[in-house]
Amino acid sequence: MLIYRYIIRELIFPFIASLGIIVFLFIMQQAMVLLNRIVSRGLDPAVVFEIFVIQLGWILALAIPMAVLTSTLMTFGRMSGDNEITAIKASGSSMFPLLIPVFSAGLVVTVGLFYFHDLILPEANHRASKLLSDISRTQPAAFIEPGVLIQDFEDYTLYTHDVDPVTGDLSGIRIMTDAAGQDPTVTVAASGNVRMTNDQRFLKLTLHNGETHSYPRDADQEYYIGEFEKQVIYIQNVDSRLQRTESDYRGNREKTIAMMLSDVEDLREANQNILVNHHKIIDTLSAQMTRYDSLNKVLPYDSEQTDIMSFDKWIQHYGKSIPVASNEVLKNKDALQRVIRRKHSNDLSIAQYMVEVHKKYAIPAAVLLFVLIGAPLGIMAKRGGLAVGGSYSLFFFIIYWAFLIVGESWADNLIISPFLGMWSGNILIAIAGLVLLYFMLQEKTIRFDFVKHFFAFLTKNQLIKSISKSFIFKIPGIIFLLPKIITRKCIKILPTYLMGQFLSYTIGLLIAVLVIFVVVDYVSNLRRFEHATLLEALLYYWYYLPWLIQTMLPVVLLLASMFAMGKLVKQSELTAIKAAGVNIRQLTFPLLGFALFLSVAAFYGGEVILPLANERRAELSEQFRHPPSMRDSRQPGRREYRRNFFYFGDPNTMYVFKEFSTNPQFARQIQRLSFREDGLMQRIDAEEMVYDENSGWKFLNGQIRSFGRKDSILLTFDTLDDDVLTSKPHDMVKYVRSKREMSYWELKNYIEISRQRGEQVQRHKAELHFKIALPLMNFLVILLGVAITARTGRKGGPINFAIGLMMVFAYWIISRSTMVLAQNGTITPLAGAWIGNIIFTVIGIILYRKAAH
Known part of the structure; x- marks a missing residue:
């Protein structure tokens, strides 16, 4: 019929528009969550696009029912507001034929959505799970940034004053190694060059004009210095490639209905075996207790009624007088507890599987129920448009979603049955739809006359009228009217x-x-x-x-x-x-x-x-x-603890702390390295380092090595004032809040502190x-x-x-x-x-x- 085609045609654009808006909002939300996490790993743009395409699976599963409700409300609301519904009724037609095309379209969407939930969505979820897991194992490629300590390479710490990104030429190079089973070394070079090997697995560092310092871990008095004109070092690069893996494991949201029902059947068979073991243990325990209880009147030993508490009471009653019997009963009681835990775990898995099974039917069925609500509600509202349709549909969808989420949580924890958990929202929406359908047939409209009558009562009340005329109640009106008057004069x-x-x-x-x-x-x-x-x-x-x-x-x-x-x-x-x-x-x-x-x-x-x-x-x-x-009061001061902590006192002086803590304040196993262009000028090794507000930092129990071009000097000390480091302990390891907790000025200040620690600030500068x-x-x-x-x-x-x-x-x-x-x-x-x-x-x-x- 012509009217059927007209209604279907009118439904198409509101459905596409509302679906597009809903998908847009969901994708934006996902982009906020995923984009930094995946793009920052240097992935190919095609992989990033693939992730968002896969995410469309669950987004469409939620968006389609809501789009159906919104489009139905918008279509019938517009037809009612434009008096098309009135014209149809004036021609002698009933309202029921108007519902046939929209129910038919809803049925098609329901069937398609059911197959989508059962066949396509599990595969999309499985693929997304594997891909995100593979991405989480991918490391971003290490890159050399001037003035930044690079600690991405295993056993190596690298620092350079300057880098030419085109030629790979370096200057002011400092390399520290601390590999297990090897002597720690510090290599300094005036210049050099960096290249990647053909297989991208290693960095080839060619160093010119420098020296290498090394010392045995167990011999403080031994120290070796080697000068070189050219030295080549190979450093293994981090793996930045996305390695795709294959996995047959699937979560309950990655399985079809047939897969989950098969798993449920296996779990129920396992429960039968568990119950057999349960009854055997009960019988064994009952026989043990009966053997030691000549009167057989202390507790009932029926295998269907006896529980853990019964055995605990028996042990308390006989434990001291018959310790051997008590130990035997206790041993079997522990076995019974393990059996009961296994059954409870299986019951939870069965409930979770059945929740997903019912969900695959309930959500597609909700499409028809939303049609049942949308058509009469739109006709009675007599208003169309996105605002009206979106408001009503969001109201009902929030209610439905609340029932779905709470029902799923309760059913997963065996509080209610999976059927009730997943279908309670559908039942409520169905009842609301039938009530609205009845009101539509009675040709009623949705009004809020009670609000109008309430305000009419307030305006007629003499006391309220006299109070409302006071100046204080005119202030809000003046406040809102004043900008309007000013803008009219100005613009x-x-x-x-x-x-x-x-x-x-x-x-x-x-x-x-x-x-x-x-x-x-x-x-x-x-x-x-x-x-x-x-x-x-x-x-x-x-x-x-x-x-x-x-x-x-x-x-x-x-x-x-x-x-x-x-x-x-x-x-x-x-x-x-x-x-x-x-x-x-x-x-x-x-x-x-x-x-x-x-x-x-x-x-x-x-x-x-x-x-x-x-x-x-x-x-x-x-x-x-x-x-x-149980909430503890907040402790004053925040403790920050670091191991192998690097800090720059000035551009040519680096501190290396094996341990560094702010609360309590301590620093242990410290090195202070003072560099010249092609080597070390001085090295201080100390057991501890302490900070005083008045006198600053002091080294405790250590030695100083000063290096000339041809000789070196070694001195020991008990205490030594540090004339380079001026930062306070808390400033050196200042707590870095997330970017959502940092203001522009806090982030700017943190960037300056990060430079002193030799950390990468590129990311923070972009933020x-x-x-x-x-x-x-x-x-x-x-x-x-x-x-x-x-x-x-x-x-x-x-x-x-x-x-x-x-x-x-x-x-x-x-x-x-x-x-x-x-x-x-x-x-x-x-x-x-x-x-x-x-x-x-x-x-x-x-x-x-x-x-x-």
Whole structure:
């Protein structure tokens, strides 16, 4: 029938659009988790792409049911809002025929999704598991960076003043070896060259004009110095190749239904054998107790009822008087406990397998149930659009997801049956769908009249009216009205109108996203809050808000800018504005200026508010691990302990500590090496080193070797003031918080400290530049949203909305990828942080210029 084809055609685009948005959000979340971890290992781009393609398996499994619900709500909501449903009913048609095409489409999706869950998703999960495991074993290739201690090579520590990345020429070379079974050595050379062998397994270091110092571990008085004009050293490189492995092992989410049912059958047969052994041990124990209990009245010895507690009571009763019998019973009791643990373990495995089996049926079946909800709900709501469809669908999907997650957890732990755990959400959604279907047939609409009546009651109440007229209740209105008055004076009425639309969409979308995320996160991580009070849980999410806002804001701003401009386009307001002589630039320049302000605010929030909030949230997470009664008070001062710790007192003086601790403070087995261009000038070896706030560092119990061109001098000492090292112990091993806990200025300060320790700072420098570049993404998404929506007019809105989302995702992927390349030394940190901004700023300006004409 014509109406059937019309409904199916109307369903297609909302389904594709909502599916695209959901997949986009999931992929962004995965990119945030995986990108640094995988790209930083120097993998081929094809492997990185393969990882994200494989991850699409579980993403589609979750996204398709939600997209079906959203598209059904949007389609029938639009048809009801445009009075098409009214016209159909006026023609004498029933509502039931309207459900036939959407149920038929839902049935096709359900069947396809079932086979996807059973045949494709397990293989995708298995392949992803193997690939991520192989990647975790891959080491990034070691590269030589000037002014950095390279400790990636086994048994070797390498430092150079300067490196030519093209020719491989080196200068100011220092190499320290400490291999087991060999004497430690220090090699210094004025210049040299580095090459990789043809098989990429070794670095060939050719050194010129230097000397090698070595000493036996067990002979402090012996010391050897060898000078050379040329020396060649081969150092084994780390393995940077991705070695793919084959594994037949599969987790329960990597198996088909047939595989899991076969495993369940094997486990149940094993349980039968366990029960046989259980009864044998029970009978043996009962016979032993009966033999030593002439009255046979102490405890019942029925093999079906006797448990471990019964044997414990028997041992307590007879243990002292009959020790031999007690030992025999105790031995068999231990065997019984092992049998019971094996059966419990098998029961847990059976439950977990059956949960996955039921899940493979329950999630596809939910598609039909979401259709049952979406169609009547959309008709009764009488409103279409992404906002309405997304709001309703997210509400029901969160409820369904909560039942699925909690049910899976309880069923896995044998609290409820696997069937109830996986199907309880479907049962609830089915009941809700039938109720909505009944209301639809009764031709009712969804209203919130009780809210209207409540506010009407409040406005009519004399006491409330008199209180509301007081000045204090007028203050919020004045506060919100004042910016509007100011902006009208400064930027005129029309830009103020656009700004108001943009802000209303931004606030509404941001609140919706935050509420949804908090609810889903709380339900998904109930175990995290097992030992937390309600106030602590609320405080945890309060500290979570800055990170959530920073992460979600670019997408929210893109949607808000598109919705605001789209409304002007859809209602022909933009045409009227142009006809009044106001061009796109005059209309949108204030909004773009506000976008720059948001970028500055995002930088401030990310560098001042966010690090402190993340630190507080991490502390709360740590507290949640234990009940309040078991939480220890925090110890003052943080202990940092290092073994084989290197530190630069100045560019030509290196300290090597075998052990270094800040709380309690101690340093043991210290070497201080003072270098000249082609050798060592001085070497101090000390048993200990102590720090005093007033006098600084002192060496204890050691010796000084001073090296001239032709001779050397050896002196011993009990105490010796150090005239080079001025840093405090805590500053030398300053605790490095994660990048989410470090502000721009803290990271900048840490980079300087890292230089003194001879550590690689390339990664941190890239992060430092990116902290400035990332907030500008908020400006770019508004520029893109305005330019794309204003240029396309009425016809291209949905398509260009998808293009806008893809651009945001592309921007994020390019920016993160180039930053990782900068961290690896492939490109400069400045270029890595700003390439994404430069590319998309150019794209945004071009699109904006075209839209303005």
